[in-house]
Amino acid sequence: NIAYNVMGNIDARGKAEKALCATFTEEQKELFEKKIEIDNLQKNYQQLKTGTSQKEQQEGCLRELLGEYHRMQENLEKQLNEKNEEVIKLRRLNLKSVLASSPVYIKLLELCKHNRLNPDEKRMFSSEEWNMLLQEIDIASLGFVERLQKKYEFLLEDDIHFCCLVKLEFKYSDIAFIWGCLDVAVYKRSNSVLKRMGVSATKKSELINILNRI
Numbered sequence: 128n129i130a131y132n133v134m135g136n137i138d139a140r141g142k143a144e145k146a147l148c149a150t151f152t153e154e155q156k157e158l159f160e161k162k163i164e165i166d167n168l169q170k171n172y173q174q175l176k177t178g179t180s181q182k183e184q185q186e187g188c189l190r191e192l193l194g195e196y197h198r199m200q201e202n203l204e205k206q207l208n209e210k211n212e213e214v215i216k217l218r219r220l221n222l223k224s225v226l227a228s229s230p231v232y233i234k235l236l237e238l239c240k241h242n243r244l245n246p247d248e249k250r251m252f253s254s255e256e257w258n259m260l261l262q263e264i265d266i267a268s269l270g271f272v273e274r275l276q277k278k279y280e281f282l283l284e285d286d287i288h289f290c291c292l293v294k295l296e297f298k299y300s301d302i303a304f305i306w307g308c309l310d311v312a313v314y315k316r317s318n319s320v321l322k323r324m325g326v327s328a329t330k331k332s333e334l335i336n337i338l339n340r341i
Contacts, residue, residue, distance in 0.1 A: 161192070165189070168185060168189050168192060222294060222296075223295055225267040226263060226264070231263060232260065235260065235305065238305060242304040242305065243304045252305065261287070261288075264291050264295075271291075272287065274341050275290055275338070275341055279323065282320065282323055282324070286316070290334075293317075293334060294338050299317070300313075324337065
């Protein structure tokens with residue numbers, strides 16, 4: 128089943144990120160509980176009289192707990208860095224390969240081919256099909272479309288579509304066939320997108336680099 132295969136790839140990617148997040152959350156909880164334990168011990172320690180054996184004993188316990196707390200902090204920071212690196216790797220897995228069996232992505236490829244071979248009989252992607260494609264891209268990339276919209280809030284709907292096509296590694300000439308326009312219009316769109324992102328309009332390669340960092 129084609130749809131099942133696509134969703135299986137997407138689901139595996141989502142589960143991998145959730146597992147990483149769950150581990151990190153558990154470490155956070157343990158660190159928080161350790162901090163409460165230290166705070167309570169410090170309050171009790173301050174109420175004890177100086178020079179008593181009980182205060183000296185609690186001082187030793189406090190030092191031990193603080194050392195353990197700092198080690199847990201360092202371990203948590205290390206895990207966070209590793210988690211971030213792992214999530215970035217998951218997000219950067221080749222999007223085309225994940226969507227290779229997607230009906231809407233296959234339809235996009237067929238439309239591109241049809242418009243290339245039949246310039247007088249151009250077909251267009253419907254709004255519903257665009258929405259389906261963006262939805263699948265967002266799931267497969269662990270939220271690329273959502274992150275793009277949040278980071279660059281001045282992008283128009285067609286800008287988002289364009290960025291997704293670039294992310295899917297379509298050539299500008301292919302994007303022209305998909306949109307049923309001239310190549311020059313696609314290059315103008317690229318420049319407009321970069322300007323709305325607050326980046327100087329330069330080469331296409333710079334746009335794909337920006338998109339791959341999102």
